[in-house]
Amino acid sequence: MTTMPERHLVPADRLEAQLADLKPALSPAAARTEALRCLYCHDAPCVAACPTAINIPEFIRRIGNGNVVGAARTILESNILGHSCARVCPVEVLCAGSCVYHLKEEPPIAIGRLQRFATDHALAHGLRFHRRAPDTGRRIALIGAGPASLAAAHELAVRGHHCVLFEGRALPGGLNATGVAPYKLQTDVALEEVEWLLGLGGIELRTGVWVGRDLSFAQLERDFDAIFLGVGLGPDSRLALPGEDLPGSHGAVALIEQIKNQPGFALAGVERAVVIGGGNTAIDAARELRQLAVPAVTMVYRRSEAAMTGYAHELAQAKQEGVQLAFQLVPLAIEGEARVTGLRCARVDAQLVPLPGGEFVLPADLVVRATGQEKLTALLAEVPQLTLEKGRVQVDPRTHQTTHPRYFAAGDCVNGGKEVVNAVAEGQRAAQGIEAYLASLNGLTGERGDRQHG
Ligand code: SF4
DSSP: EESSSSSSOOOTTTTTGSSSSSSSSHHHHHHHHHHHHHOOTTTTTHHHTTTOOOOHHHHHHHHTTTTTHHHHHHHHHTTTTTTHHHHSOOOTSTGGOOGGGGGGSSSSOOOHHHHHHHHHHHHHTTTTOOOOOOOOSOEEEEEEESHHHHHHHHHHHHHEEEEEESSSSSEEEEHHHHHOOTOOOHHEEEEEEEEEEEHTTEEEEEEOBBBBBOOOOOHHHHOSSEEOOOOOOOOOOOOOOTTTSTEEEEEEHHHHHHHHHHOEEEETTEEEEEEOOSSSHHHHHHHHHHHTOOOOEEEEOOOGGGGOOHHHHHHHHHTTOOOOOEEEEEEEEEEEEEEEEEEEOOOOOOOTTTTEEEEEEEEOOOEOOSSSOOOEEEEESSSTTTOOOOTTTTTTTTTTTTTTTTTTEEEEHHHHHHHHHHHHHHHHHHHHHHHHHHHHHHHOOOOOOTOOOO
């Protein structure tokens, strides 16, 4: 178990370090030129499209005026993880996707890259735009140290509450550190942001602690005034295919984590990879494998291209990078004896009915399942009075309070798996819900720091 502050080190020989940043930093001159293109729209549609409602025209105007510090302040006051969001947000379908320049059939403003320009400056210079209020004596446990918990903890620490993040993994950051495609965000950059955020004070990080295994919910209830569930999702879903446990068969999220953080992990000898799925994780995995020089990478999807759930702009990039696509194929078995040699598939029609004579084996020495992640229902079942629906924690959408009044929840365990920026927005809302709950306790007990309530 470790306690922040400390510098989290990532292995130098991790595979992700070989991958290039596909949207590199803008130079000051390029940032200013791009900022001056902005029309600074009134009722800007880009702001409406941002889940954290960053005042985009304001921060862009500030960059245009040479006020980079002011631009960073505008961003980070609305979204404390604006540094990673600048890199990982699918701006093509959010802010930049709504930019009025589309109506003029001109390229939208490069909002993500401008946001990166400003927040890079803030982190590089250790700038901080929040100050902690005096200690209130209230203690909040946050389970998981991903974006939802980090955003909630920051907001609560600013208000003077003491926060403790419990993270089972060795590294904080959640999917930012373990699951985001390396060509968008690498683990060391994600950790720099976590360290910067924790520099506020009032947030303790305990890694290597799995709540439910090392620490019970009952213990947390004894020691904390409120508990926040930011546990995310579980392991990659299984398809119950024969051969699924052969060497060379991986879940996509687990494979991406190995590429990002496992010392010495290599893809030596992999000539043909097959990725099962049509969502964003499948596209990420396929692109990473191609960028890591796997000669043949094929995405296998059971429906048509039009039915794919992955973003069209990501799929277009994947095609450009040489990822092959195979549609209307249902996987039947992972073939091989000592290790994977192929994926047995059946051709199906639009209703997924197998076509006669449509069975064949797609040769492969790596098969990746990217068909979703399991919900953490067994863990969440340990919380009394918690209501789940299809494995998702049910919350009041205004406060993110669960059906157990002392528990709040946000991020993937509530929304089923959305973007980092959604987790941040929800975490911030949950912090406000927790603040209101703590205020109601103060009204009940008449004093702060009293945990003798039910
Ligand atoms: Fe600037 Fe485009 Fe937003 Fe208008 S919609 S404020 S042009 S980024």
